[in-house]
Amino acid sequence: MQVDLWTSAFCAPCAAARRVVGDAARLVPALAVTERDAAAEPEVVEELGIRSTPTVIVRCDDGTEVFRSAGVPTRDQFLVAVAKALD
Numbered sequence: 502m503q504v505d506l507w508t509s510a511f512c513a514p515c516a517a518a519r520r521v522v523g524d525a526a527r528l529v530p531a532l533a534v535t536e537r538d539a540a541a542e543p544e545v546v547e548e549l550g551i552r553s554t555p556t557v558i559v560r561c562d563d564g565t566e567v568f569r570s571a572g573v574p575t576r577d578q579f580l581v582a583v584a585k586a587l588d
Contacts, residue, residue, distance in 0.1 A: 502586040503564075504534045507546070507556040517573045518555035525579050532583060561586045 506522055508515040519536070526532045539546050539554050549558070552571060559568040559582040568574075568582030 503560040505558045506536045509554040515555040
């Protein structure tokens with residue numbers, strides 16, 4: 502499973518998304534999240550169709566996207582997505 506949290510500097514909702522993802526990571530110790538700076542990777546942002554930050558993307562091991570949240574997901578939404586990616 503791959504979890505990417507796309508953020509940008511001075512983004513107040515990004516801090517909230519970090520908290521949600523961090524809370525989930527404490528509940529699921531094996532969960533690894535990669536925070537990525539949208540401004541540092543504009544080509545990837547365009548390729549993925551990211552239009553705002555924060556954006557959270559959860560993928561299965563085969564790369565299939567199972568969840569995308571443009572904005573701050575709830576902890577429950579995020580945990581359901583993690584469970585889907587692990588199936």
